[in-house]
Amino acid sequence: MKSLFWKIFVSFWLALILFAGLTLWATSHHLEKTRSEANSSQPKFKTIKYIKQARDIAQSGDIKTLRHWLKQLDRRETIPYLLLNEDGDDLLGRPVAFRLQQRILRLKHNSNHENHDNEHEHRHPYRRTITLNGQHYHLIPDFRAVTLNRVLNRPRVITTPILLATFVSGIVCLLLARYLTAPIGRLRQASKKMAQGDLSQRVSPSMGRRKDEIVELANDFDHMAEQLQILITSHKQLLRDASHELRSPLARLQVALGLARQHGDKDITTDLDRIDREAERLNELIGQLLSLTRMETGTTKIQREQIELDKLLEEVANDASYEAHAANRDVKITHTMPTTIKGNSMLLNSALENVVRNAIRYTAEDTTVELSLQKDIEKAGWVVIKIRDHGPGIPEEMCESIFEPFVRVGEARDRQRGGYGLGLAIAKSAIHLHGGNMSASNEDDHGLSIFIQLPVNNL
Numbered sequence: 001m002k003s004l005f006w007k008i009f010v011s012f013w014l015a016l017i018l019f020a021g022l023t024l025w026a027t028s029h030h031l032e033k034t035r036s037e038a039n040s041s042q043p044k045f046k047t048i049k050y051i052k053q054a055r056d057i058a059q060s061g062d063i064k065t066l067r068h069w070l071k072q073l074d075r076r077e078t079i080p081y082l083l084l085n086e087d088g089d090d091l092l093g094r095p096v097a098f099r100l101q102q103r104i105l106r107l108k109h110n111s112n113h114e115n116h117d118n119e120h121e122h123r124h125p126y127r128r129t130i131t132l133n134g135q136h137y138h139l140i141p142d143f144r145a146v147t148l149n150r151v152l153n154r155p156r157v158i159t160t161p162i163l164l165a166t167f168v169s170g171i172v173c174l175l176l177a178r179y180l181t182a183p184i185g186r187l188r189q190a191s192k193k194m195a196q197g198d199l200s201q202r203v204s205p206s207m208g209r210r211k212d213e214i215v216e217l218a219n220d221f222d223h224m225a226e227q228l229q230i231l232i233t234s235h236k237q238l239l240r241d242a243s244h245e246l247r248s249p250l251a252r253l254q255v256a257l258g259l260a261r262q263h264g265d266k267d268i269t270t271d272l273d274r275i276d277r278e279a280e281r282l283n284e285l286i287g288q289l290l291s292l293t294r295m296e297t298g299t300t301k302i303q304r305e306q307i308e309l310d311k312l313l314e315e316v317a318n319d320a321s322y323e324a325h326a327a328n329r330d331v332k333i334t335h336t337m338p339t340t341i342k343g344n345s346m347l348l349n350s351a352l353e354n355v356v357r358n359a360i361r362y363t364a365e366d367t368t369v370e371l372s373l374q375k376d377i378e379k380a381g382w383v384v385i386k387i388r389d390h391g392p393g394i395p396e397e398m399c400e401s402i403f404e405p406f407v408r409v410g411e412a413r414d415r416q417r418g419g420y421g422l423g424l425a426i427a428k429s430a431i432h433l434h435g436g437n438m439s440a441s442n443e444d445d446h447g448l449s450i451f452i453q454l455p456v457n458n459l
Helices: 004-037 041-057 063-076 098-110 113-121 148-153 157-195 213-263 266-297 310-327 346-360 421-432
Strands: 081-085 129-132 135-141 306-308 331-334 340-343 368-375 383-390 436-442 447-453
Touching: 004 157, 041 063, 041 081, 041 135, 041 331, 063 081, 098 135, 098 148, 113 331, 129 306, 157 213, 213 346, 310 331, 310 346, 310 368, 310 383, 340 346, 340 447, 346 368, 346 383, 346 421, 346 447, 421 436, 421 447
Parallel strands: 331 368
Antiparallel strands: 081 135, 129 135, 306 340, 368 383, 383 447, 436 447
């Protein structure tokens, strides 16, 4: 059976059949047991017990109490116990079989012969007479009146088979639910790991020999993951190779510039200086590309050490304030706390510096870039560093994409002012290497906040 639809259909159908079958079997077994007991001495002793109870109630002369006792007895027992008067009518007005009415008439006839009655009473002690207010009654069990409907209407009798059937069918449904949801859970875990950057996830090998729509979904998932891995690996390889290849002509260009300065006259010095600046910017771009590809491909080996994160943040703020003051801006730490994590101080310093310098670049003049370090209220064991500027902010739809390479916001953040769009991408890669996250959010009173979340217990 390869179709998941038919597996679900047949499984639930079998569970319902099993439930109904167990219920009917248990009920039929009870009926057969009840009828077989009619030929044994067990119901006779039970009837004698009930006759004694009825006589005790009849002595008070209260017919309402006797009716109430008889109703309770009828609710408990699957065998109907009829309390018949000398005319063959039941005290509760229940229908009486003709054979029982004839039996009552015979008992009434025999009561006129005392000796015969004593002999009859000795042979059938469970048919003894109950007298209430001068009228004689006979308590007689009607074994032939036990029906399936009567059994099903007696909760005490039907509860056990229903509970048994419910338990067995529940186990069947539990196994079915586990069978259906287990591979979906594995797909979900693989999807989460892929979203975190692990493109090596594959699901098909864990499916075993099953053949249904879920296996087809797993195969499609693996094919998608494989194609994504090939594309992203090729993309990173292209960046790395291009960066390396650009270094050689760039080095030759710088050598040629040096020679041109030695042999050139003063008229071309300005043009040479311009070429030199562009070469330096190209060298910087290549360096950033190489750093980014090394971190994204995992070739960067992190030498971890104990880092006092609060002091590292103060060091970054002090270094950045010099650059900020030159542009009529300021950098200030508004809140901090002693925090020690294990990581690479050089990478963390570079990541924080990239974000802070970016904030200085876009905050308005005569404003302050605010830094804070505190516990993350959403994740226990994590801290969050907030870097907030007072600039124009960014479009809401770009709050996630600004961490991607070569993404710049609008014309205001052009290459002259906003760099190459690699600073935040490099910072996020460095934070990811430490098990952390980065996000951005616009402030209500203008400005942008960058949040860096880091686990404290990242040993």
